[in-house]
Structures are given as structure tokens and as C-alpha cells.
Amino acid sequence: MSFLSYFINGISLGSVYAIIALGYTMVYGIAKMLNFAHGDVIMVGGYVIFQLVFALGVHPFIGILIAVIACTVLGVTIERLAYRPLRMAAPLAVLITAIGVSYLLQNLALLIFTSNPKSFQSLINVPALKLADGALVISGETMVTIVVGIVIVVVLSYFIRNTKSGRAMLAVSEDKGAAQLMGVNVNGTIAFTFAIGSALAAIGSVLLCSAYPTLTPQTGAMPGIKAFVAAVFGGIGSIPGAMLGGILLGVIENLSKAYISSQMADAIVFGVLILVLLVKPTGILGKKIQEKV
Amino acid sequence: MDELAYATEKEGMMKKLRINKIIRNYTTYAVILAVYVIVNWMIQRGSISSLFQGLLIPLCIYAVLAASLNLTVGILGELSLGHAGFMCVGAFSGAFFTQVTQQIFTNGYLRFFLAILFGVFFAGVAGLLIGIPVLRLRGDYLAIVTLAFGEIIKNLVNVLYIGKDSRGLHISLKSSIDLGLEADGKVIINGAMGITGTPKDSTFFISILLLFVTVLVIQNFIHSRAGRAVMAIRDNRIAAESIGLNITKYKLLAFSISAAFAGAAGVLYAHNLATLTATGKNFGYNMSIMILVFVVLGGIGNIQGSMIAAIILTLLPELLRNVSPFVSENRMLFYALVLIFMMLFGQSPKAIQFRKKYFTLSTYLKEKPKKEV
Structure with missing residues (x-):
């Protein structure tokens, strides 16, 4: 029974990773850049909710809505100011800028909110589910996280395949130049992708902070990196891949925490990344990229 | 004849470049040595505070x-x-x-x-x-x-x-x-x-x-x-x-x-x-x-x-x-800004074009129209 409970908690953690990983994988697929600041957008979302709900007493639902809007605005602003001017520059320059933005957000948060951890109470009011006479308890957070994760992936997949702006995203990720010739607004599409990714980050922050109720300026950094690992694991650029990679990673992390060593769990997660890169660099569901000269 | 002249000119330029590089390297070594000698001398004279010695x-x-x-x-x-x-x-x-x-x-x-x-x-x-x-x-x-x-x-x-x-x-x-x-x-x-x-x-x-x-x-x-x-x-x-x-x-x-x-x-x-x-x-x-x-x-x-x-x-x-405690306490913040601005103003295509247009001396001095060889 304890194995099953670790397993289900792993799926829940994995769903959070998956939601964050979606932001990475979409941006990477379209802009071909690693948005290092994505994890810190989560942190900003967490602070917005904290300030609104716990300090000002706003209704949680409105708080989450405002956090989603704030993160979306933040994501689009970052893209416009820091990434767009460098679209044609060397990849190294873009990467360094992204690290700079991530570092800037962390240190701004440090300046405003100090490094004292804020204790975050769960915003999810769902009673825990008791199975098998109380031997297996599934918390409300776990269930909500898993459901939200699945809903987001289904909606997002539908959106990308069946709407005009979704197909524009696919076109831009295939070939920017050709998409532009076909009348797709490339800059607009990339900004829209950042908006979706950042909105998802805000939802991720609600789920993350409900499951791990301490909030510091570094809160987003590690989950952000792990979510990127999940995106690579599942195949970068692929939406079902991000979900699959996230859940697998969450399960691996939780099981190694339970059965091997809690301090080594992170090392094992990154070991998985290295293994994946060695065996199948494009990830589980990734497409093989043919390099053209 | 022309080709020969070009070849010798090119060889001369290469030699010059190589010498420049060597001079630059030796300058680095010389500067490091000079810093060591000067700092040591200053320590002996006692003109460096213990903070800087550390x-x-x-x-x-x-x-x-x-x-x-x-x-x-x-x-x-x-x-x-x-x-x-x-x-x-x-x-x-x-x-x-x-x-x-x-x-x-x-x-x-x-x-x-x-x-x-x-x-x-x-x-x-x-x-x-x-x-x-x-x-x-x-x-x-x-x-x-x-x-x-x-x-x-x-x-x-x-x-x-x-x-x-x-x-x-x-x-x-x-x-x-x-x-x-x-x-x-x-x-x-x-x-x-x-x-x-x-x-x-x-x-x-x-x-x-x-x-x-x-x-x-x-x-x-x-x-x-x-x-x-x-x-x-x-x-x-x-x-x-x-x-x-x-x-x-x-x-x-x-x-x-x-x-x-x-x-x-x-x-x-x-x-x-x-x-x-x-x-x-x-x-x-x-x-x-x-x-x-x-x-x-x-x-x-x-x-x-x-x-x-x-x-x-x-x-x-x-x-x-002592001058501005805010800056020294929040240096990480400024490091982040350094990263972003160095990239935005140094590497973005527009910035490079702008620099080439207005700030490169070479456009006025060095890059004379080359002779066809």
C-alpha cells in the first residue's frame, strides 16, 4: 500500500512538472530557446497569490485569476524586451540573456520579499479520499493536480491542432521563414506562446505551492530545472511528451526519495536526464531532427 | 608582378598579426608580474589595508x-x-x-x-x-x-x-x-x-x-x-x-x-x-x-x-x-542587469548594425575600398 501511495504522490508531483514543462516545451519548440526565466515566473505567480490571498484576503479564485494575468503580462514583457531583440543573434547570447532575466527576477523578489520563507496554505479545498479502510489516503491536492494536468494537456492539444492560432504555432515551429511567407504573424505567434506558457506557470505555481507550502525567491528554480528535464525526457517540442516526461520524472523522484535516499533524489533525476540524452537525445516522443548543411 | 606584391603584402600582414599577438601575450605576463611586484612592495610599505590584503x-x-x-x-x-x-x-x-x-x-x-x-x-x-x-x-x-x-x-x-x-x-x-x-x-x-x-x-x-x-x-x-x-x-x-x-x-x-x-x-x-x-x-x-x-x-x-x-x-x-551600501548589498541584482544589457547591446543584430554605423573607427580609417586583385 505504501508503494501505491508513493506512486500516486509521484503522479501528482509529476503533473505539476508536466504543467511547467508545457511552458518550456512550447517555447523551445517555437522560439528554439531555453527560457530559463520560466521557473522564476512560477515564483512570481506564487508571490502574487500569496500577497493577494493571504495578505489582502482576496478570494482564492480571484487571486489565482489575477496571478494568471500577472504572469502572462510578465512573460510577454520578458519576451518583448529581452528575447525579441536577440531573435537573430547567436544562441549563446539568447541563453545568457535568459539566465540574466531569471537571475534578475530572483534577486528582485529577494529585494522585495526578503529571503524569509512565506508559508503558503493550500488553496485547494477538496477532502482527502480514503481507500482500502484508510490504508491508502489520497489528498485533495493530489487529485486536483492530476485532474488539472490532464485537462490542460487535452485542451492544449486540441487548441494546437484545431484552431487557427494553434496551427500558426505549429507552422512557426516548423519553419519561421516559410510561415511568414504564408502570412503568419511570427512575432505575434511567439508572443502568444510565451503568454500561454506563462499562464500555465501561474497555474503551476498554485499547485506547486499548495503541495510544498513554503515560498522563497528560489522556489521556482529547482522545479523549473526539473520541468525542463521532464520536457527533454518526453521529447522537447511535444505536448503529450511533456506530460509523459513530467509524470515519469515525478514518479521516479518520489520513489527514489522513498526507497533510496531523499538527499540523492535530485541526483537520480538528473542522472535520468543524462541517461536519456545518451540513449535517445530526442526524448521518448520527440521527432528526429535531420540536420541540414 | 601584382600577385607577387599582394603575396608579400599578405605575408607581411600575417607576420604583423602574429607579432601583435605575441606582444599581447607577453604584455599579459608582464602585467601579472608587475602587479605581483608592486603589490608586494606596497604590502611591505604597509600601504594596503588588511581588508585588501585578505x-x-x-x-x-x-x-x-x-x-x-x-x-x-x-x-x-x-x-x-x-x-x-x-x-x-x-x-x-x-x-x-x-x-x-x-x-x-x-x-x-x-x-x-x-x-x-x-x-x-x-x-x-x-x-x-x-x-x-x-x-x-x-x-x-x-x-x-x-x-x-x-x-x-x-x-x-x-x-x-x-x-x-x-x-x-x-x-x-x-x-x-x-x-x-x-x-x-x-x-x-x-x-x-x-x-x-x-x-x-x-x-x-x-x-x-x-x-x-x-x-x-x-x-x-x-x-x-x-x-x-x-x-x-x-x-x-x-x-x-x-x-x-x-x-x-x-x-x-x-x-x-x-x-x-x-x-x-x-x-x-x-x-x-x-x-x-x-x-x-x-x-x-x-x-x-x-x-x-x-x-x-x-x-x-x-x-x-x-x-x-x-x-x-x-x-x-x-x-x-561605504559609498553606496545598496549597491554592494544587492550586487547580484546588478550582475543580472550586466548579463542582460551586455547581451542586448552587444549581441543583438540591431545593436551591432548601429555600432558599425556610428561607432566603429574602422569604417573611417581602416576599411578603405580594397583593390581588386
């Missing part, structure tokens, strides 16, 4: 770190965010060596020299092990994996316990009691408490010497056959591969050398402190970013520039401590 060794350490990271970022063209991790490997293996061999080698200089070699070896091997899976892939992955590696090393060192008694060395990942030491045994690496009681072998002389050796090796590497191969790979991997360069070999070579020098800096760091612990502050992500800021501000690919940036950015917060 900064001399860290300055050299940061300069070595910056120069070695520039080898990865500037020459190899890959972004490493785990440079502090290699420094950590070097620091702990070097300090461990010193502790174990304290009775064997009584000569401090010889022992320290061997400790540096030991640290360099382990950091280099760590670089090799990380590099093998990752350098075959594209840049973004390297950034993430090196970042992860830095964190893993930090976590590992914090749960590592090594003790020594008459039966030899004991290793445990749980606690110091699990080592099962004899009564006279001594715990060398004590988990999160780190290594205590390492002799303070680092001196300004040795630090300057290491800086000198670092510049010597890196400069010579860059201008060697291997270094040119590495730069060719950076500029165009496919072209480099098609003329028969072994991509993985040269990438690994440059990456390991860079890691090894970070390790050397780590050994120096470990022997400058009474207690060595692995925290987020000294071997974490922040440290790696700080070294990256030195490289970016000093100029990606410019070894001398990154060393100067390291020295300025280390001294500046100390100098500003």
Missing part, C-alpha cells in the same frame, strides 16, 4: 576561474553553469589530499603542489565524465546538465563522510558514526560540516603563480593546433567535421582543461579557509553565475578581459561598501 588571494582565484570559464564559453562556445561545481571538486579533493598526507609530506610547498595536482586531476576527470554524454549534444542541454551537475556535487559533498584510522580510509554516505572508526581515527570529511583544519597553505605568491600558469596554458592552448580546431568547431561544427576534425575529442579536451583550472582555483580556495563547507553561496549556482558575469563583462573569448572584469567586480563592491 582580498588578494580571492582575487587571483576569481581571475583563474574567469579565465578558465572563458575557455569553455568563449573558445569552445558552450555555456557551462557548473563551473563552481568543478571548483568544489577541486577544493574538496585538494583539501582531502592535504589532510591525508599531512604526516607524509612535511614540506608545505611540495605538499601544496601535489594537492593542487590532485585537485586538478579530479576536477579534470569530473569535466571529462560530464562532458562525454553532453558535449555530443547542443548547447542548451550542456547549460542544464552542468547546472544540475553543480547542484549534485554540492549535495553529494554534503552527505559524504570520509574518515581515516590505522586500518585505512572509510567512506560513508550516512553519518560519521557509520564510518566505524577506531578510537584514534579522525574524520576528514564530515558531511555538511565539511573539512576543518586544513593548513592555510595558500599565499599571494602561489596564487599569482597559479594565475600565471593558467594564462600561460590557456593562451598556448588557444593558439595551438588543438585550440584552432576548437575554435573551428565553435564557428562551424559541420564544416569542421567535414575537414576531418574529431569534434568530441577537441570539445572534451577544451572542457576538461577548463574544469581542471577551476579545480586548481578550488584547491587554492580550500587552503585559504579554516573550514571548508559546500554551501549554495560558495559552490552553488550563484557562484557559477558570478563567474559567468566576469566572462560576459570582460568579453566572451577575451581571456585578459575576463580576468580584469573579475578583479574589478570583486573590488568594486568592497570599495562601494
Whole structure:
């Protein structure tokens, strides 16, 4: 029974990773850049909710809505100011800028909110589910996280395949130049992708902070990196891949925490990344990229 | 006739370029020596405050770190965010060596020299092990994996316990009691408490010497056959591969050398402190970013520039401590801005065009219309 409970908690953690990983994988697929600041957008979302709900007493639902809007605005602003001017520059320059933005957000948060951890109470009011006479308890957070994760992936997949702006995203990720010739607004599409990714980050922050109720300026950094690992694991650029990679990673992390060593769990997660890169660099569901000269 | 004239002119230019390069290299060495002589003279005269005397060794350490990271970022063209991790490997293996061999080698200089070699070896091997899976892939992955590696090393060192008694060395990942030491045994690496009681072998002389050796090796590497191969790979991997360069070999070579020098800096760091612990502050992500800021501000690919940036950015917060406490307390914030603005104004296509149009002297002076040959 304890194995099953670790397993289900792993799926829940994995769903959070998956939601964050979606932001990475979409941006990477379209802009071909690693948005290092994505994890810190989560942190900003967490602070917005904290300030609104716990300090000002706003209704949680409105708080989450405002956090989603704030993160979306933040994501689009970052893209416009820091990434767009460098679209044609060397990849190294873009990467360094992204690290700079991530570092800037962390240190701004440090300046405003100090490094004292804020204790975050769960915003999810769902009673825990008791199975098998109380031997297996599934918390409300776990269930909500898993459901939200699945809903987001289904909606997002539908959106990308069946709407005009979704197909524009696919076109831009295939070939920017050709998409532009076909009348797709490339800059607009990339900004829209950042908006979706950042909105998802805000939802991720609600789920993350409900499951791990301490909030510091570094809160987003590690989950952000792990979510990127999940995106690579599942195949970068692929939406079902991000979900699959996230859940697998969450399960691996939780099981190694339970059965091997809690301090080594992170090392094992990154070991998985290295293994994946060695065996199948494009990830589980990734497409093989043919390099053209 | 014309062709001959062109050929001699070209040869002359090449010679001039080569001489310029040699002069530039020797200037660097001369400047390092001059700094050493002047600072020593000033210490003897007593005109350097104890605060700045304490900064001399860290300055050299940061300069070595910056120069070695520039080898990865500037020459190899890959972004490493785990440079502090290699420094950590070097620091702990070097300090461990010193502790174990304290009775064997009584000569401090010889022992320290061997400790540096030991640290360099382990950091280099760590670089090799990380590099093998990752350098075959594209840049973004390297950034993430090196970042992860830095964190893993930090976590590992914090749960590592090594003790020594008459039966030899004991290793445990749980606690110091699990080592099962004899009564006279001594715990060398004590988990999160780190290594205590390492002799303070680092001196300004040795630090300057290491800086000198670092510049010597890196400069010579860059201008060697291997270094040119590495730069060719950076500029165009496919072209480099098609003329028969072994991509993985040269990438690994440059990456390991860079890691090894970070390790050397780590050994120096470990022997400058009474207690060595692995925290987020000294071997974490922040440290790696700080070294990256030195490289970016000093100029990606410019070894001398990154060393100067390291020295300025280390001294500046100390100098500003009284003038503007806000700046020196929140230096990380400014580091972030340095990264963003250096890239936005230095690397974006529009900025480059703008600079070319208005600020390049060469457009007025050097680039006269070339004669058709």
C-alpha cells in the first residue's frame, strides 16, 4: 500500500512538472530557446497569490485569476524586451540573456520579499479520499493536480491542432521563414506562446505551492530545472511528451526519495536526464531532427 | 608582378598579426608580474589595508576561474553553469589530499603542489565524465546538465563522510558514526560540516603563480593546433567535421582543461579557509553565475578581459561598501542587469548594425575600398 501511495504522490508531483514543462516545451519548440526565466515566473505567480490571498484576503479564485494575468503580462514583457531583440543573434547570447532575466527576477523578489520563507496554505479545498479502510489516503491536492494536468494537456492539444492560432504555432515551429511567407504573424505567434506558457506557470505555481507550502525567491528554480528535464525526457517540442516526461520524472523522484535516499533524489533525476540524452537525445516522443548543411 | 606584391603584402600582414599577438601575450605576463611586484612592495610599505590584503588571494582565484570559464564559453562556445561545481571538486579533493598526507609530506610547498595536482586531476576527470554524454549534444542541454551537475556535487559533498584510522580510509554516505572508526581515527570529511583544519597553505605568491600558469596554458592552448580546431568547431561544427576534425575529442579536451583550472582555483580556495563547507553561496549556482558575469563583462573569448572584469567586480563592491551600501548589498541584482544589457547591446543584430554605423573607427580609417586583385 505504501508503494501505491508513493506512486500516486509521484503522479501528482509529476503533473505539476508536466504543467511547467508545457511552458518550456512550447517555447523551445517555437522560439528554439531555453527560457530559463520560466521557473522564476512560477515564483512570481506564487508571490502574487500569496500577497493577494493571504495578505489582502482576496478570494482564492480571484487571486489565482489575477496571478494568471500577472504572469502572462510578465512573460510577454520578458519576451518583448529581452528575447525579441536577440531573435537573430547567436544562441549563446539568447541563453545568457535568459539566465540574466531569471537571475534578475530572483534577486528582485529577494529585494522585495526578503529571503524569509512565506508559508503558503493550500488553496485547494477538496477532502482527502480514503481507500482500502484508510490504508491508502489520497489528498485533495493530489487529485486536483492530476485532474488539472490532464485537462490542460487535452485542451492544449486540441487548441494546437484545431484552431487557427494553434496551427500558426505549429507552422512557426516548423519553419519561421516559410510561415511568414504564408502570412503568419511570427512575432505575434511567439508572443502568444510565451503568454500561454506563462499562464500555465501561474497555474503551476498554485499547485506547486499548495503541495510544498513554503515560498522563497528560489522556489521556482529547482522545479523549473526539473520541468525542463521532464520536457527533454518526453521529447522537447511535444505536448503529450511533456506530460509523459513530467509524470515519469515525478514518479521516479518520489520513489527514489522513498526507497533510496531523499538527499540523492535530485541526483537520480538528473542522472535520468543524462541517461536519456545518451540513449535517445530526442526524448521518448520527440521527432528526429535531420540536420541540414 | 601584382600577385607577387599582394603575396608579400599578405605575408607581411600575417607576420604583423602574429607579432601583435605575441606582444599581447607577453604584455599579459608582464602585467601579472608587475602587479605581483608592486603589490608586494606596497604590502611591505604597509600601504594596503588588511581588508585588501585578505582580498588578494580571492582575487587571483576569481581571475583563474574567469579565465578558465572563458575557455569553455568563449573558445569552445558552450555555456557551462557548473563551473563552481568543478571548483568544489577541486577544493574538496585538494583539501582531502592535504589532510591525508599531512604526516607524509612535511614540506608545505611540495605538499601544496601535489594537492593542487590532485585537485586538478579530479576536477579534470569530473569535466571529462560530464562532458562525454553532453558535449555530443547542443548547447542548451550542456547549460542544464552542468547546472544540475553543480547542484549534485554540492549535495553529494554534503552527505559524504570520509574518515581515516590505522586500518585505512572509510567512506560513508550516512553519518560519521557509520564510518566505524577506531578510537584514534579522525574524520576528514564530515558531511555538511565539511573539512576543518586544513593548513592555510595558500599565499599571494602561489596564487599569482597559479594565475600565471593558467594564462600561460590557456593562451598556448588557444593558439595551438588543438585550440584552432576548437575554435573551428565553435564557428562551424559541420564544416569542421567535414575537414576531418574529431569534434568530441577537441570539445572534451577544451572542457576538461577548463574544469581542471577551476579545480586548481578550488584547491587554492580550500587552503585559504579554516573550514571548508559546500554551501549554495560558495559552490552553488550563484557562484557559477558570478563567474559567468566576469566572462560576459570582460568579453566572451577575451581571456585578459575576463580576468580584469573579475578583479574589478570583486573590488568594486568592497570599495562601494561605504559609498553606496545598496549597491554592494544587492550586487547580484546588478550582475543580472550586466548579463542582460551586455547581451542586448552587444549581441543583438540591431545593436551591432548601429555600432558599425556610428561607432566603429574602422569604417573611417581602416576599411578603405580594397583593390581588386
